[in-house]
Amino acid sequence: MIHESCTIVVELLASISEVLKKNILSSLHTSEYYSLMADESMDSASKEELSVCARWLHDGKVVKLQQNPFLII
Numbered sequence: 001m002i003h004e005s006c007t008i009v010v011e012l013l014a015s016i017s018e019v020l021k022k023n024i025l026s027s028l029h030t031s032e033y034y035s036l037m038a039d040e041s042m043d044s045a046s047k048e049e050l051s052v053c054a055r056w057l058h059d060g061k062v063v064k065l066q067q068n069p070f071l072i073i
Contacts, residue, residue, distance in 0.1 A: 024065065031056040 028034060034056035042048055053066045 027058045027063065028054070028056050031058060033057050 034054065037053045039051050040048055041051070051067065053064070055062055055064050057063070
């Protein structure tokens with residue numbers, strides 16, 4: 001029973017992630033102005049990490065999306 005419950009949670013999180021990604025990309029694509037900043041650094045365990053920050057205008061307001069770390073290479 002626990003395994004089925006975990007599977008449902010993973011599927012639910014994947015669905016939520018997909019909806020959020022579509023909403024963010026839709027907002028970003030309709031924006032006239034946007035900026036994207038990426039920075040790579042090495043953490044204390046000598047793993048490279050990529051931090052990403054995106055900003056854009058949506059309905060006249062600045063939207064900021066920041067992920068740190070975004071990707072471990």
